[in-house]
Amino acid sequence: MLMDDMGWGDLGINGDPARETPNLDAMAREGMLFTDFYTANPLCSPSRASLLTGRLPIRNGFYTDNIHARNSYTPQEIVGGISDWEILLPELLAENGYRNKIVGKWHLGHQKQYLPLRHGFHEFFGSTNCHFGPYDNKSRPNIAFFRDDHMIGRYFENIKIDKNQQISDLSQSYIKEAINFITTQSDPFFLYWTPDSLHAPTFRSVPYIGSSSRSSSYGDALRELDAGIGKILDTIKQNQTLANNTFVFFTSDNGAALVSTTDAGSNGPLLCGKQTTFEGGVREPAIGWWPSRIPHSTVSRQSATIMDLFRTIFSITDIPMPIDREYDSYDLSPVLFANKRIDTNIYYYRGNQLMAVRNGDYKSHFWTFTNPLEQFKTGINFCPANFIKSITTHALTNYTQSPKLFHMIRDPGERYPIPENSIEYKSVIHKYINLYNKHISNTIPGKPLLNWCDKAVMHWSPPGCEALNMCLPVPQSKPYRCDWPH
Amino acid sequence: MLMDDMGWGDLGINGDPARETPNLDAMAREGMLFTDFYTANPLCSPSRASLLTGRLPIRNGFYTDNIHARNSYTPQEIVGGISDWEILLPELLAENGYRNKIVGKWHLGHQKQYLPLRHGFHEFFGSTNCHFGPYDNKSRPNIAFFRDDHMIGRYFENIKIDKNQQISDLSQSYIKEAINFITTQSDPFFLYWTPDSLHAPTFRSVPYIGSSSRSSSYGDALRELDAGIGKILDTIKQNQTLANNTFVFFTSDNGAALVSTTDAGSNGPLLCGKQTTFEGGVREPAIGWWPSRIPHSTVSRQSATIMDLFRTIFSITDIPMPIDREYDSYDLSPVLFANKRIDTNIYYYRGNQLMAVRNGDYKSHFWTFTNPLEQFKTGINFCPANFIKSITTHALTNYTQSPKLFHMIRDPGERYPIPENSIEYKSVIHKYINLYNKHISNTIPGKPLLNWCDKAVMHWSPPGCEALNMCLPVPQSKPYRCDWPH
Ligand SMILES: [Ca+2]
Ligand SMILES: [Ca+2]
Numbered sequence: 005m006l007m008d009d010m011g012w013g014d015l016g017i018n019g020d021p022a023r024e025t026p027n028l029d030a031m032a033r034e035g036m037l038f039t040d041f042y043t044a045n046p047l048c049s050p051s052r053a054s055l056l057t058g059r060l061p062i063r064n065g066f067y068t069d070n071i072h073a074r075n076s077y078t079p080q081e082i083v084g085g086i087s088d089w090e091i092l093l094p095e096l097l098a099e100n101g102y103r104n105k106i107v108g109k110w111h112l113g114h115q116k117q118y119l120p121l122r123h124g125f126h127e128f129f130g131s132t133n134c135h136f137g138p139y140d141n142k143s144r145p146n147i148a149f150f151r152d153d154h155m156i157g158r159y160f161e162n163i164k165i166d167k168n169q170q171i172s173d174l175s176q177s178y179i180k181e182a183i184n185f186i187t188t189q190s191d192p193f194f195l196y197w198t199p200d201s202l203h204a205p206t207f208r209s210v211p212y213i214g215s216s217s218r219s220s221s222y223g224d225a226l227r228e229l230d231a232g233i234g235k236i237l238d239t240i241k242q243n244q245t246l247a248n249n250t251f252v253f254f255t256s257d258n259g260a261a262l263v264s265t266t267d268a269g270s271n272g273p274l275l276c277g278k279q280t281t282f283e284g285g286v287r288e289p290a291i292g293w294w295p296s297r298i299p300h301s302t303v304s305r306q307s308a309t310i311m312d313l314f315r316t317i318f319s320i321t322d323i324p325m326p327i328d329r330e331y332d333s334y335d336l337s338p339v340l341f342a343n344k345r346i347d348t349n350i351y352y353y354r355g356n357q358l359m360a361v362r363n364g365d366y367k368s369h370f371w372t373f374t375n376p377l378e379q380f381k382t383g384i385n386f387c388p389a390n391f392i393k394s395i396t397t398h399a400l401t402n403y404t405q406s407p408k409l410f411h412m413i414r415d416p417g418e419r420y421p422i423p424e425n426s427i428e429y430k431s432v433i434h435k436y437i438n439l440y441n442k443h444i445s446n447t448i449p450g451k452p453l454l455n456w457c458d459k460a461v462m463h464w465s466p467p468g469c470e471a472l473n474m475c476l477p478v479p480q481s482k483p484y485r486c487d488w489p490h
Numbered sequence: 491m492l493m494d495d496m497g498w499g500d501l502g503i504n505g506d507p508a509r510e511t512p513n514l515d516a517m518a519r520e521g522m523l524f525t526d527f528y529t530a531n532p533l534c535s536p537s538r539a540s541l542l543t544g545r546l547p548i549r550n551g552f553y554t555d556n557i558h559a560r561n562s563y564t565p566q567e568i569v570g571g572i573s574d575w576e577i578l579l580p581e582l583l584a585e586n587g588y589r590n591k592i593v594g595k596w597h598l599g600h601q602k603q604y605l606p607l608r609h610g611f612h613e614f615f616g617s618t619n620c621h622f623g624p625y626d627n628k629s630r631p632n633i634a635f636f637r638d639d640h641m642i643g644r645y646f647e648n649i650k651i652d653k654n655q656q657i658s659d660l661s662q663s664y665i666k667e668a669i670n671f672i673t674t675q676s677d678p679f680f681l682y683w684t685p686d687s688l689h690a691p692t693f694r695s696v697p698y699i700g701s702s703s704r705s706s707s708y709g710d711a712l713r714e715l716d717a718g719i720g721k722i723l724d725t726i727k728q729n730q731t732l733a734n735n736t737f738v739f740f741t742s743d744n745g746a747a748l749v750s751t752t753d754a755g756s757n758g759p760l761l762c763g764k765q766t767t768f769e770g771g772v773r774e775p776a777i778g779w780w781p782s783r784i785p786h787s788t789v790s791r792q793s794a795t796i797m798d799l800f801r802t803i804f805s806i807t808d809i810p811m812p813i814d815r816e817y818d819s820y821d822l823s824p825v826l827f828a829n830k831r832i833d834t835n836i837y838y839y840r841g842n843q844l845m846a847v848r849n850g851d852y853k854s855h856f857w858t859f860t861n862p863l864e865q866f867k868t869g870i871n872f873c874p875a876n877f878i879k880s881i882t883t884h885a886l887t888n889y890t891q892s893p894k895l896f897h898m899i900r901d902p903g904e905r906y907p908i909p910e911n912s913i914e915y916k917s918v919i920h921k922y923i924n925l926y927n928k929h930i931s932n933t934i935p936g937k938p939l940l941n942w943c944d945k946a947v948m949h950w951s952p953p954g955c956e957a958l959n960m961c962l963p964v965p966q967s968k969p970y971r972c973d974w975p976h
Pocket of ligand 2 (some may be wrong): 495533535689743744
């Protein structure tokens, strides 16, 4: 279960004062809450590519080098998408008898060759892109919505979203689709459930309007997904075989998009939000659930990432992993099943640049960046209310000669850089400099897949448009370097 | 149980990533957690005066008007202290057969006439002031430490504190004193347990050094108090009569003192810290515990204050309250025992100035202030990492003509003032303007007690010094207006 732009602080059990997540809080009581769980990147597409490949974006290609250290993703102009060479989680599972379904947002490319059914999934119900729009279908087509390998409509046309009132039934469809899938499988299955109603502009179905204490569309959408997760878990619990054999992991693809102010979630005490390599950009709400195997009501302080789910799932299923490539994935089985702690390195990237490294209690920033000053001045703010001198910088700032060091337990908000002349700094920093240098010299970047854009690849005529009579004329191809503004 | 400078975000159950409070978290599971509980003032002395009188500092006199809207407290130069006219919680309880004891920091004046045994307490073990020092006993005496009505030593002399290593056994003494009192009472009792080891400079006893994940003195001190609270509750639980008849309330006197950086607690997602009328200054961790009467594992979003404990206790004990004075105290019994919600107004003061008002989901700031710019430039920062334009102002800023409005559930961090031209603002603001005006016109300020200072009143020769041969020469009295810098 992968949320879209949900923040660490949105979980009631992570201290959200409004306590909008009773079902997730119950899930945590029945399982293991992770306080220090990370995504692989502070943005949707690279994070999702990393979840499914077990590899950092710098390896699987979900980054750009058009500009140094810039975030990139897969808007409908993007030419690139998930590489055929990558071996995705569902591909390996499919080879071993699993039935795989994705419900929700794919975001690994929308051209035919990138669609989920070409990459290990047997079923798909959702979209390849965010629910942006509506568009005029002339300068820009509305985003296609898919059933398996073909479109079944477009957002704002067949898939209704009332953008002004922030209303849609889509999350309800995703909840039903999940429950229906779970209750009809005879083989082992992998469900990748990834609704995107928490991504601005957020939406909720009519019965949830006003359901949140926050009295906001975001709050209502959170209530709706929380209730849906409760239903999905109940479905599993009601069947003894399912209950005994189903591992559920809940997390989010990146931190709360504070740039969207009140149409966004909360990162609690963490610094900044989506788009940044501060904790608010990459530390996620995370719960492991498997009542018969994971100790109940446990809180793990283990530093881990979304990529670890890759190796963990193959460890649990006893499926051998490929040995022809590098992984950025630890087996979390000892953590999940015995509440042990393992030594992990967390690498924080922005585009093609390794920005920071965490190991154990410390995190060191080698580069800092929020967004360019000119952009910030127009009101685009990834760190509303946050200002930390020399840290929340509006220039990409190189600290490789004197890295910034933070104690992540004492100071999870990254407020107080440890003074460089302190004993603590001097006794610790070399480890992080070594980790940084070693990672860079040992990491062979994959080919960047998010450099090129082309209006011709947009959702003019996706597979299936003919049957619906919804094909639109495709303009002439004019590839250009995508502009990544931050 | 009143902590000193503990922050809202320090409770594990309020989302502290380090989860340093397992016993308090368990207390919350056995009782009711309040998410929106306030102190009466962002500073020690006024907050404590309000707890024990059920009245705002503006009424009980724990404020200054030397300068407009400035914080004040009771350092050892202070001439003032709690007024004889005030009727304190323990006074009313004593009249009704209760045995009352204060363990820890008094902070309502240290001259003879202000001591706890003159104001309703039968026993006192602690100090009248903070554990500041050590001093030279020439220009400034070390702070006296009391047993009942007489000093039994001084901090840094008889009451050992290793300031460099931040070590003291004092919290252990306070824990033992509490348990001993609880287990030896035959009459009903009131224990006011208020250790001050979380007030910077924090300290902990040797066994707790390194006990916290934070690896800090503050973290260790928090672990030590949490463990002590566990022991105290166990003591109550082990005796069926005590268990059935003891109401325990846990909170803190003001928000985390972020000015002390890593020697301070956490306010979680809340704005700024101690000294301010932003949420980080005044919203507190709070737990009500009475397993036989308070529903277990409940979270109450009720807005309430420390002053409400006054009326609540007299409601529970069926003791009539004085009718000759105004109270700022609501009876929380329906909240505690039936999880109901009542309509409350929260008034946020700084010195003699009403700064903000909360009712229901909204809070409106009529004045904003952090600290003077000149002081801020010397490094004194009540809002580290926080900067919100027009809100975290370094000048006392008058917004009475266009009050700032925040939705406290959607935006507990007070990041996003609701636009003045929005329907939401227009439909809501008048209520708050009325509350502000009505409160000011209906409130008759008490005589300000914290205006005058005098070196002659310092701890030169407290009661009991003769027996210890610890009297110091008292300098000539030279009263002067206290200087309150922020
Ligand atoms: Ca996202
Ligand atoms: Ca205090």
